[in-house]
Amino acid sequence: MGGDNSMIESLIQEEKDIYTGYPVALGNLKPGASWSMSGNDYNTLEWHDTNTLTKPTKAEVDAEVLRLTNEWNTKQLNIGLQRQGEYPPLADFADAMYWSSKGDDSKLTSYYEKCDAVKTKYPKV
Secondary structure, three states, rough: OOOHHHHHHHHHHHHHHHHHHHHHHHHHHHOOOEEEEOOOOOOOEOOOOOOOOOOOOOOHHHHHHHHHHHHHHHHHHHHHHHHHHOOOOOOHHHHHHHHHHHHOHHHHHHHHHHHHHHHHHOOOO
């Protein structure tokens, strides 16, 4: 199970890195601007000559990245707390797994459906 958690944590971190990266921050600060960048490095930002918008400073982009990071953290915390209160109890899962091992998957299917409903009600960013 530990491997599963590290894989999930890695995927969540990757999603956070995308959501809070310079490309998203630049898109928020200068919608429609034309630019290119290598990775997530402001020093490689090339502001194309066709822009009518001014190139944002590193401080402006960093401030937007910080805002996005705070927004991400708040949303993830709120989603987690909201979901936590509505998920079915783990004892129900254990019971469903027992019956599944005996050939009856109905309780497990029902448990998953309840989890899916919570995830739909409180979607991630």
